[in-house]
Amino acid sequence: MTKPRSTRRHHQLAMLSYYVLLALAEGPAHGWAIIKRIRELTNGATNPSSGSLYLAMARLEDDDLIAKTAAPPNEDERRGYYKLTAAGRHAARDESQRLSRLVRHARALDLLGESR
Amino acid sequence: MTVRQPACVRIAARIYAIARTLLLPEWLDDRMGRDLQATFDERIATTRSLLGWCAELSHEVAGLVRAGVVARLTLDHVSHDVRFALRAMRRDRAVSILAVLTLAAGVGASTAMYSVVDSVLLEPMPFDRPEQIVMVNPTIVDWRNSPSLSSAWQHGRFSPPEIRAWMAEQRSFQAVGAYFQTSARVLRGLGSDNVPVVGVTDGFWTTLRSGPLIGRLPTRNDDDSVAVVTYAFWQSHLGGDTAAVGRTLRVNDHSVRVIGVLPRDFELVGVTGDLWLPLDIRGPELDNHSLKAIARLRDGETIAHAADEMTRILRGVDAVDAKHAVHTAYIVSPVSEATSAVRGPLVILMTAAGVLLLAACASVALLLLGSGADRARELAVRQALGANKRRIIGQLLAESITLSVVGAAGGLAVAAGSIRLLVATTPAGVPRIQHAAIDLRTFAITALLALATGVLVGCVPAFSLSRVDAGESLRAGATTTRTGRLQRSIVVAELALATVLLVAAGLLTRTMDELQRVNPGFDPRDAFALQLDLPFDRFYRPGMPADSSAVLAGGYLARVVDALRTIPGVSGVATTTMMPFSGGRATNSVEPEGYHPAPGEVVDVARRFVSASYFPILHIRPLQGRLLVPADERIDAERVMIVTDAFARHFWPGGRWIGRTVGLWGAKYRVVGVIGDTREQNLRGDDDKFKFYAPARPDGNFPDNFLLRTNASATVLGPMLRERLSKVDPGIVIGSALPLRDRIAKTLADDRFRMRLMSIFSSVAAIFALIGVYGVTSRSVARRRREMGLRAALGAPGVRITAMVLAEAGRVGVAGGLVGLGIAIAGSRALDRLIWGVPRVDPVTYGIVFATLLGAALLAAFLPARRAGASDVMQALRT
Numbered sequence: 001m002t003k004p005r006s007t008r009r010h011h012q013l014a015m016l017s018y019y020v021l022l023a024l025a026e027g028p029a030h031g032w033a034i035i036k037r038i039r040e041l042t043n044g045a046t047n048p049s050s051g052s053l054y055l056a057m058a059r060l061e062d063d064d065l066i067a068k069t070a071a072p073p074n075e076d077e078r079r080g081y082y083k084l085t086a087a088g089r090h091a092a093r094d095e096s097q098r099l100s101r102l103v104r105h106a107r108a109l110d111l112l113g114e115s116r
Numbered sequence: 117m118t119v120r121q122p123a124c125v126r127i128a129a130r131i132y133a134i135a136r137t138l139l140l141p142e143w144l145d146d147r148m149g150r151d152l153q154a155t156f157d158e159r160i161a162t163t164r165s166l167l168g169w170c171a172e173l174s175h176e177v178a179g180l181v182r183a184g185v186v187a188r189l190t191l192d193h194v195s196h197d198v199r200f201a202l203r204a205m206r207r208d209r210a211v212s213i214l215a216v217l218t219l220a221a222g223v224g225a226s227t228a229m230y231s232v233v234d235s236v237l238l239e240p241m242p243f244d245r246p247e248q249i250v251m252v253n254p255t256i257v258d259w260r261n262s263p264s265l266s267s268a269w270q271h272g273r274f275s276p277p278e279i280r281a282w283m284a285e286q287r288s289f290q291a292v293g294a295y296f297q298t299s300a301r302v303l304r305g306l307g308s309d310n311v312p313v314v315g316v317t318d319g320f321w322t323t324l325r326s327g328p329l330i331g332r333l334p335t336r337n338d339d340d341s342v343a344v345v346t347y348a349f350w351q352s353h354l355g356g357d358t359a360a361v362g363r364t365l366r367v368n369d370h371s372v373r374v375i376g377v378l379p380r381d382f383e384l385v386g387v388t389g390d391l392w393l394p395l396d397i398r399g400p401e402l403d404n405h406s407l408k409a410i411a412r413l414r415d416g417e418t419i420a421h422a423a424d425e426m427t428r429i430l431r432g433v434d435a436v437d438a439k440h441a442v443h444t445a446y447i448v449s450p451v452s453e454a455t456s457a458v459r460g461p462l463v464i465l466m467t468a469a470g471v472l473l474l475a476a477c478a479s480v481a482l483l484l485l486g487s488g489a490d491r492a493r494e495l496a497v498r499q500a501l502g503a504n505k506r507r508i509i510g511q512l513l514a515e516s517i518t519l520s521v522v523g524a525a526g527g528l529a530v531a532a533g534s535i536r537l538l539v540a541t542t543p544a545g546v547p548r549i550q551h552a553a554i555d556l557r558t559f560a561i562t563a564l565l566a567l568a569t570g571v572l573v574g575c576v577p578a579f580s581l582s583r584v585d586a587g588e589s590l591r592a593g594a595t596t597t598r599t600g601r602l603q604r605s606i607v608v609a610e611l612a613l614a615t616v617l618l619v620a621a622g623l624l625t626r627t628m629d630e631l632q633r634v635n636p637g638f639d640p641r642d643a644f645a646l647q648l649d650l651p652f653d654r655f656y657r658p659g660m661p662a663d664s665s666a667v668l669a670g671g672y673l674a675r676v677v678d679a680l681r682t683i684p685g686v687s688g689v690a691t692t693t694m695m696p697f698s699g700g701r702a703t704n705s706v707e708p709e710g711y712h713p714a715p716g717e718v719v720d721v722a723r724r725f726v727s728a729s730y731f732p733i734l735h736i737r738p739l740q741g742r743l744l745v746p747a748d749e750r751i752d753a754e755r756v757m758i759v760t761d762a763f764a765r766h767f768w769p770g771g772r773w774i775g776r777t778v779g780l781w782g783a784k785y786r787v788v789g790v791i792g793d794t795r796e797q798n799l800r801g802d803d804d805k806f807k808f809y810a811p812a813r814p815d816g817n818f819p820d821n822f823l824l825r826t827n828a829s830a831t832v833l834g835p836m837l838r839e840r841l842s843k844v845d846p847g848i849v850i851g852s853a854l855p856l857r858d859r860i861a862k863t864l865a866d867d868r869f870r871m872r873l874m875s876i877f878s879s880v881a882a883i884f885a886l887i888g889v890y891g892v893t894s895r896s897v898a899r900r901r902r903e904m905g906l907r908a909a910l911g912a913p914g915v916r917i918t919a920m921v922l923a924e925a926g927r928v929g930v931a932g933g934l935v936g937l938g939i940a941i942a943g944s945r946a947l948d949r950l951i952w953g954v955p956r957v958d959p960v961t962y963g964i965v966f967a968t969l970l971g972a973a974l975l976a977a978f979l980p981a982r983r984a985g986a987s988d989v990m991q992a993l994r995t
Contacts, residue, residue, distance in 0.1 A: 031155030049179020050155045054148040080151035
């Protein structure tokens with residue numbers, strides 16, 4: 001059964017969803033690989049459980065930001081692989097720009113601790 | 117420590133799989149479960165230690181819990197299911213309304229009873245460390261060995277010397293306080309009010325550790341010219357004004373200064389008073405047992421040890437007056453035991469309400485099962501079209517949970533109304549019931565009840581329906597025997613529950629019947645009971661000679677009697693020091709001529725001082741000798757008394773009763789007559805067993821209870837009484853005025869209340885059961901139309917088919933009745949303290965309940981049975 005699409009839900013991406021998009025921007029991946037990549041990206045600060053990850057991915061999939069894809073050659077075919085869609089790439093870019101603007105602002109306020 | 121990899125991974129994978137199906141909404145698990153499991157498996161395989169394994173597993177399961185909750189809140193079908201359920205409810209309106217009403221009745225009754233129980237029994241007392249507070253009673257442990265004593269001796273009272281000795285020597289308590297309950301006239305405007313008063317020592321306040329709302333509490337240095345008042349009294353008599361502190365009240369013609377107001381929630385169960393005055397316990401009277409006590413245990417002190425210590429101290433004091441008290445031991449019981457008298461009945465009523473809730477659940481399950489059976493085909497079609505079973509079960513569960521939430525909301529409304537009704541109709545004497553209200557806790561419990569109800573109710577039809585094989589249901593006329601059997605079992609259960617409640621109601625009704633048939637030993641039919649608060653104390657001022665006081669008081673009493681006698685319709689007036697069925701007791705130790713008490717026996721008999729007219733007004737005739745005559749009331753007449761049959765038989769078993777003497781207060785009284793035994797405290801016969809009636813003489817024992825011979829009602833007599841009495845003295849306060857018969861009936865208020873409540877519960881349960889019988893029978897008839905038609909076609913007469921259906925209903929009825937009777941017998945001991953005059957397993961009650969319920973069940977089945985008997989062969993075969 002399809003659910004009503006909420007356009008507002010991803011207007012501002014939840015952090016975990018953003019991480020998923022970042023991880024998939026590097027190429028198709030399966031759940032465990034995504035979790036490992038997120039851990040690396042955040043220096044281990046974010047360690048999502050499978051349940052949280054897949055709930056976020058279910059939403060992203062419902063909103064067509066990610067999609068199922070065939071396993072790459074030489075990989076286990078039984079694993080579900082996901083890739084970024086065009087809309088997903090777009091959403092990731094919007095969110096990155098938003099964050100970047102915020103970081104620029106933070107830098108102007110000398111909140112990044114770079115000018116020591 | 118290394119982990120044995122393969123085994124651990126397998127175990128973890130299994131645990132995760134189970135957790136997944138349990139925690140995730142089904143659609144999510146269907147969609148992602150496989151990937152989720154694969155991810156988990158890979159992840160758990162990377163752990164290198166047992167600790168890591170545990171950490172990962174718990175992290176992952178916690179993630180499932182969160183995901184499950186979030187998914188349900190944000191994306192789930194729950195809201196969809198609820199909408200669907202509401203739509204289904206609208207479609208099946210009659211069933212839904214019936215189900216909601218049924219649940220509302222069940223949930224409402226349980227919630228109401230629970231709220232009452234909560235406020236009466238469970239609510240902690242509004243004091244610091246209430247568990248340390250105890251009530252202290254002297255008692256005659258083996259009162260049963262003294263034929264003259266009643267059960268009132270279990271909770272005896274202290275004399276002033278006893279309590280002084282105990283207070284001085286005890287070490288088990290941090291604080292002890294004595295108190296004495298009475299009533300007083302308080303001047304208000306032109307008239308006076310009769311208000312309950314408690315005299316307390318300063319230790320009473322330190323025991324409770326309570327403080328005043330405003331002003332201060334009395335201390336050791338205050339005398340009884342100061343008082344603190346309750347919040348309610350402050351509001352009603354002092355305008356709730358803070359300036360009330362310092363104001364002066366006229367209490368029994370004395371001036372009393374208000375020094376403080378008690379907090380609003382101040383309430384000590386069993387001790388009621390509007391005014392609290394300092395109490396003087398310096399009196400010397402060893403035989404004046406009127407003081408009660410509370411105390412606060414020291415930390416770590418046990419009740420048993422404190423009781424031992426107290427017994428030791430008091431034996432020493434009592435030895436001074438060996439006649440009275442050497443056998444007196446003492447117990448110490450927690451204050452919460454003050455509610456023990458009402459605990460049993462309340463718990464039973466709450467259980468009954470719980471049984472009603474069960475019956476309501478069964479009834480709703482039946483309704484849903486019935487309407488579910490009608491929908492079996494629809495569901496079968498959906499199943500055939502690919503809807504999976506879990507989805508259908510989920511939907512059915514959502515349906516019943518929605519129903520029960522609506523039902524619970526209704527129940528909450530029912531409960532709110534019922535609590536108000538309960539509080540208004542519960543007879544006086546149930547402590548703290550006026551606080552009963554649906555509080556948050558009770559609301560939570562209602563919600564829980566509703567949810568449990570939903571699951572309980574939802575499970576039954578949901579699982580039995582989903583088991584229906586799609587193909588089987590799709591075939592026209594397919595019978596679902598399993599569902600039929602389930603429905604019949606539920607009806608049996610309903611009938612059993614109804615039987616249990618009906619038996620309880622029946623036993624209480626018969627108890628009431630028996631109690632009303634009790635002959636109290638007098639005939640109250642013409643008597644009107646009037647209790648006055650007469651200001652005799654004004655004739656006994658310090659410095660007045662006792663003789664002239666008595667003369668003045670006697671003259672005053674005569675004027676009151678004369679005023680009463682001249683009221684139209686009143687043809688006689690009697691006085692007594694103790695009004696029958698007023699709840700009061702007055703007893704004395706006496707010395708019957710020639711009687712030597714058995715070792716360990718305490719002699720204590722009920723005393724009454726009455727006018728000669730007392731006996732004719734109550735239609736009491738002598739068994740031997742004569743009754744009192746007016747000449748006996750003269751102050752110079754010989755002292756005589758009338759004794760009761762049991763009195764005479766016990767003390768003078770040899771007979772020859774007339775002319776014997778009885779020693780009382782140092783004087784000798786000659787017995788001139790013997791009357792039959794009377795019950796003046798309660799109809800159950802727990803009365804002071806031996807009584808004597810001596811003439812009221814104007815030398816001290818002034819009565820303020822009057823019996824008027826009249827047939828007038830209180831409404832007619834009331835204004836006249838007020839008018840006549842205020843002419844004698846505007847200060848006279850009417851304590852109570854009502855026909856003696858009503859007074860007696862009032863003592864049965866508790867029994868009547870319990871009987872009514874139980875009757876309501878059982879009737880509702882019976883209605884549930886009968887609706888069940890009707891529903892199941894008519895559905896079974898509808899289902900078996902073809903079979904009936906076939907039988908008719910084969911020549912079976914309609915009557916036979918009707919009888920067949922009836923027999924089936926009869927079997928269900930007999931089964932339910934027998935199961936119910938079995939449960940009733942097994943639980944009959946619980947009613948022991950409530951029933952009276954009927955055996956616990958009363959064959960009459962049991963028989964009537966069984967026969968009535970069976971008859972009603974057959975009647976309920978009769979309509980559908982007749983329909984079956986009239987089955988049209990052709991129509992039945994065509995469908």
